[in-house]
Amino acid sequence: MTTFGPDVVAAVRRHMNDDHADDCLLICRGLGGQPRATAARMSGMDDEAMEFVATVDDVAVPVRIPFRDRLTERRQIRAEAARMYRDACAELGVTPRPEAS
Template identity: 45%
Template sequence: MPHLFDADVVTAVLRHMNGDHADDNLLIARAFAAASDSEVTAARMTGFDGEAGVWRITRGDAEEELRVPWPGGPISERPAVRREVVALYDEACARLGVEPRPHG
């Protein structure tokens, strides 16, 4: 069973990702969603646990859930969430041929 983070941690991370990193959500979704005839046009992070991040993505008129495992494996500490989201972002950039911005 994956580690479940406290609700306040999840709320804070989702607020940050959806408020400050909406473009990163879309980049991650486009890089990790299974190929289809319809490109991902929207993505919003909706949750995460110790094994993966979860996004609600839109392709055409359809919505679906996208669950992406953390690149470094299972996590259980709050600071690891940021590390793993950054790793997903970097991998998404590599997959899509996008120059990643510096992490601060």
């Protein structure tokens, strides 16, 4: 059983895709094993991972990236997404935005 209901997942997905599309791509490139991805969208999540669909060579590729720890509260989602972004930037040699630090 997942900790987060469909309304929470939909809100997080909408926020990530509308406000952080570039971050989704960096996360899939840096942490999701898809360095050649040209686009990515968050497709879902549960308490253990965030899921994306990355476009690689014009093919939609599912990508599941585990959280560092199992999430038990909604407030943890933002912190974990920011951590994933920072880790992906570090992996790719990209300077993260100051507010994501």
